[in-house]
Amino acid sequence: MSCSAIYNEYDGIQHDYTRKQGLVWEHVFLPDCAPVEWQERAKLWNAVEEAEKTKDSRLAREFVAALPIELGKDEWVDLLSKFIQEQFVDDGMCADVAIHDTDGHNPHAHIMLTVRPLSENGTWQHKTEKEYLCVKDGEERGFTAAEYKEAQKDGWEKQYQYKVGKKKAFMTPSAAEAQGLERVSKYPKSTKYGRQNPISERWNSEEQLIKWRAAWADEVNLCLEQKGFDERIDHRSFAEQGKNEQPTIHEGVAARVLEKKGIISDRCELNRQIKQDNVLLRRVKAEIQSLMTIAQNTVLAIAQSMEHMRANMIVMAYQLLHARRMRKQIKLEISQIAPKLNKYNELVAQIKATQKEKKALIVKKRDVSLFQPFELIKLNARIAEMTENLEELKSEKERQILLIGENDDEGIKRSKARIMAERDKLLKTERVVARCTGDLDIAVEEFHKLEAQAVKLDQDALMDARRAFHPMEEERAASAIHEYYALNYDEAIIQAAKSDVNNLLGENRVVTQYRSLHENLGQKRDGIQHQERPQRKKPKELTR
DSSP states (O other), rough: OOOOOOOOOOOEEEEOTOOOOOOEEEEEEETTTTTTGGGGGHHHHHHHHHHHHSOOOOEEEEEEEEEOOTTTTHHHHHHHHHHHHTGGGTTOOOOOOOOOSSSSSOHHHHEEEEEOOOTTTTEEEEESSSSEEEEEETTEEEEEEHHHHHHHHHTOOOOOOOOHHHHHEEEHHHHHHTTEEEOOOOOBBBBOEEEEEHHHHHHHHHHHHHHHHHHHHHHHHHHHTTOOOOOOOOOHHHHHHHOOOOOOOOOHHHHHHHHHHTOHHHHHHHHHHHHHHHHHHHHHHHHHHHHHOOOOOSSHHHHHHHHHHHHHHHHHHHHHHHHHHHHHHHHHHHHHHHHHHHHHHHHHHHHHHHHHHHHHHHHHHHOOOOOOOHHHHHHHHHHHHHHHHHHHHHHHHHHHHHHHTTSHHHHHHHHHHHHHEEEEEHHHHHHHHHHHHHHHHHHHHEEEEEEETTTSHHHHHHHHHHHHHHHHHHHHHHHHHHHHHGOOOOOOHHHHHHHHHHHHHHHHHHHHHHHHHHHHHHHHHHTTOOOOOOOOOOOOOOOO
8 A cells, every 4th residue: 555665574575566556645653652663664564463463363444535636635645644643643543544546536545553552651452351250159240360360359269161960061169179070171261252452442333433434524524615615525324414315336446447448347337327316316306396396376387397296206217117127137147147056056065075075985995904805895885986976076067067157167256256246236226226216205295295285276277287288298207217328218118107107196097188188189180070980891701
């Protein structure tokens, strides 16, 4: 991240990233109690490595902060320096920060933070302490090693495992001695994860994370305001902000590289669809709100508002149906590949188990004496049987690979990755379906409110006015859908959307009356008088 060369004392490897591009600025921030030599990041992170003893230790905490494109490098540095000093360094963390801006359109900062608190003399504190579960008068309580020294004077005892008949049980040494039981473990009973350092516990809490995110949003917005920009950021999710829009997903470098080469990336395509849906959603909601505000108690105004709202609901219904179709397609693809992958995984597991069993038999055969011929014959037969089973399983595995549509195990890895991506897309699509369903329900409620407002009006005049606006508004809805969905536009879906909206609003009668009136007007315009035609006689059947 810092585009530097660092020697890792833990594994003895020299890591050199000096040729990496996109670094704008880097710096190491230290609290007052930290050793001065840690200003050199190699010494800082090697000290972090040295303090951790377990192989799965967490070495650092990373924050990735998007930087406002409205600001320049100097403003970014000032903004980050103030935020890091107040939120992290003053709280006892060491911070290693680097600003990246590879393509000039995505400035962001990587902030690496130490996870162990520092004591006043500059040494690392513990993350957790072992907590022993001690007993006194039937009460069980946890104590750290330091606390136990005092608790022991008050009669608290540690618990150890003792053999009680055929079972093992935890009890105090005094209780076990009275029963003459034998200790089977030297390790006392303790809590599973120990007791967290209070500072570490606070740093790891979700509440603290929310505070850090809120503090970053406040700092950025204050800076933008001071520089005269109207843009603002919000650390809260769309749901917390009360927005119904669908957030986009992270595209990543690989997806953008594919797009530059002219290859459509699934992630970028999904984001484009989400953005189109959100733009359309904002537009439709704004129009509905505007219509509800300006609608007056006149037949013409309310008729236009009702038809306009109905047209907007057609757009919403189209979005919902399109999302449901996408969901169905994704589920179909998963259902076609997932069972085959499961079968492949079962075969791989069987092959591994058979190979393990065969290997064990070969080892056993080596230990059998030549003076045990029957045992050798039996083992040889079993090994031969294992070999045949392996060949059959491998052949079945190759056949399964071909059924999946791949050529080798590497292809299977790609299929698994594709299924994972499809499941991620399915989750996103489910959210779109839920959001569109909720939006459509709200729109139906608003329509019924407007319908109730028109109860006192002349219903025949209202119906005539709605018929006049009906075709124009439906055409507007179709044009809006075609504009935003482009190649994904489907005439069958728009007809289904109209039908769904009619059912939701109970509007089938209105549509039927409109069509009937339209047909009658057309016949009168062409001078055609409607007469019932006599039925034609059936032709006589021909006989040979």
